[in-house]
Amino acid sequence: MSRAGLLAAGSELLYREGYYLDRQQWQDWLALYTTDCELWAPSWIGEHRQITDPQSEISLLYLAGHGRLLERVERFVSGASPASVPLPRTCHQVSNILLLDHAQGRMTLHSAFRVDYFHQKKTGAFFGHYEHRLVAHGEAWRIAGKRITLMNDFIPTVLDLYHV
Numbered sequence: 001m002s003r004a005g006l007l008a009a010g011s012e013l014l015y016r017e018g019y020y021l022d023r024q025q026w027q028d029w030l031a032l033y034t035t036d037c038e039l040w041a042p043s044w045i046g047e048h049r050q051i052t053d054p055q056s057e058i059s060l061l062y063l064a065g066h067g068r069l070l071e072r073v074e075r076f077v078s079g080a081s082p083a084s085v086p087l088p089r090t091c092h093q094v095s096n097i098l099l100l101d102h103a104q105g106r107m108t109l110h111s112a113f114r115v116d117y118f119h120q121k122k123t124g125a126f127f128g129h130y131e132h133r134l135v136a137h138g139e140a141w142r143i144a145g146k147r148i149t150l151m152n153d154f155i156p157t158v159l160d161l162y163h164v
Helices: 003-022 026-030 066-078
Strands: 033-042 044-046 059-064 089-103 106-119 122-137 140-150
Touching (some): 003 122, 003 140, 059 066, 059 140, 106 140
Antiparallel strands (some): 033 059, 089 106
16 A cells, blocks of 8 residues: 555544544444553653653553453443542644654554543643554554643643543
8 A cells, every 4th residue: 555545544534533432432443442552641751751661650641452442431431430420521633744664554643633622511632642553453443552641731620542
């Protein structure tokens, strides 16, 4: 596949991920991820430094494996997460998508994002950068890794996977 074809396929997947999150189509969103996926939002330890090891340092968000994504979704869908009741309305915007590298059956994309949300008569936004590691899955692509660099890391109430 050409660089342009890879970029188009990768961009489509990133847009689809935001689409599913905004519509709270959790099963469709979960289907975008591999079984051994990693979703990570590292915390800041300085003005321009982030943690480097989610296993030994505190992250803003860290979910390893499809089962952990599913557990998190089940918690807020069932109401077991009081901070997520009711679930906020969100609007994911992804832009400046770049194909950083690629090899047979894999690619890495960098992009900018902004997520506006409305929850309990209050609005807010999170913004930053994504790095998605995608792997080929038959004719489609799946997310093997998503690193979220949150630029405005002051969290007024709660941060969950639907915010980023």
